Amino acid sequence: MTEHLTALPGDAVREQASDWFTQREAMTHNVLLRQRFEQWRNADEQHAQAYRALENLWNASAFEQALEHLALNLDLPPAQAPARRQRRPQRWLATAAVLLVMLGAGWVGDLPMRLQADHLSAVGQVERFDLADGSHVVLGSHSAISSDFSAAHRRIRLLRGELYVEAFHDPSRPLTIEAGSATVTVVGTRFSVSRHADGVTVAVREGRVRLADDQGEQSLLQAGNWQQLQDHHLRPLNPEGGERQMAWVDGRLSFQDAPLAQVLGELRRYYRAPILLFNASAAQQNVSGNYRLDDPHAIVQALSKVTNTELTRLPGGVLVLR
Known part of the structure; x- marks a missing residue:
């Protein structure tokens, strides 16, 4: 019976598709896992569409660039040639699943x-x-x-x-x-x-x-x-x-002695791509400022200088602070 599958909301289907996508390599060695995946995919056309969308984005050149940049900035294993994508380490696939959501414009439905x-x-x-x-x-x-x-x-x-x-x-x-x-x-x-x-x-x-x-x-x-x-x-x-x-009503972001992580959390609501912070020490550093909200990227650049963090902009506009 598949009633519980077809009733899932769109976001849940997308999350399941991402979970299956990270297990692609394991499916090549596990027949039972592959059968379970095919049952899920065939249970509902929405499942198949969600998984196809992931495959299409995975094969996009912009996504390949994002993976390469992320490897350099997060000290991940280097990406292998495109022809051997199927053999990437599981850690790469987990990272890929995150970036698929990040870079896919409109991927998370509203x-x-x-x-x-x-x-x-x-x-x-x-x-x-x-x-x-x-x-x-x-x-x-x-x-x-x-x-x-x-x-x-x-x-x-x-x-x-x-x-x-x-x-x-x-x-x-x-x-x-x-x-x-x-x-x-x-x-x-x-x-x-x-x-x-x-x-x-x-x-x-x-x-x-x-x-x-x-x-x-x-x-x-x-x-x-x-x-x-x-x-x-x-x-x-x-x-x-x-x-x-209430500074946002006038188009500004104002904060006084607030942790960087908290400020970035607020700023994420005004920026169309993810803002990632991979620096535990900087996350707790207090910052102050009053900035115009019409250029979130400029605010992140300013905060990066204040906190002595390294800012990298990935394809798709993803900002990474280290």
Whole structure:
């Protein structure tokens, strides 16, 4: 039975295709493994298409160049001649699987997010619009929200990224923003909410905002304040520096004594290709700056000089810091 295979979402199919692709060499020696792969590929046309896309990208000249450059910068074994690609070491295949996703424009589909969201923004794009209640919203780069407005309530879900809201004043219907395990409640104010891999950041420009976690702990933020929720718990409130957290609204990235790894994590949302950091010491080094977000590559170059790291640009725009 293959019902569970055909029901898989697109991203899961792509991940499975990558897993099978890294086992290509093993399949030549393991008949049972090869049979299992063929069963998976033949179970659904999406499986076959996903695997063909990987094969096509693997054979592209740009990808071959990327592998060669990555070998030099990461001290990996040298690539063998194209005619012997099938015999590359397993370590090369693992690296290849990562780069296949990195270099394949549009490879990671956005369909699941599009099905949930009412508004989305592309990488490097900022969207400005008004909601049904009259609230004004600025949606940051690579961000998405869904909204649910009725006569009794106003709700917004921040699915990813960040948004800035000038909330319409309506005491009878407080505006609620849900972002992961964080809930932000306001009546009428100006504030931003940013969703990260490790939590949520809320900053207030005007008025007051109530921030709560899923355990019931609450905090009241006023103009200039900002606060983070990490690991489902509220961190100490920061009485100053809220404007720095909202610099992206004006097209800037501003940070003060922040670890390089954290800054690059934020910058990745504005850059269309991956930014990789292979320097554990530099990752923890604190940096400060205020940069225009319309040239992320220039920001990485500047940070590379400050942290004395070596920056390499691979085909496809992939940036590697060592």
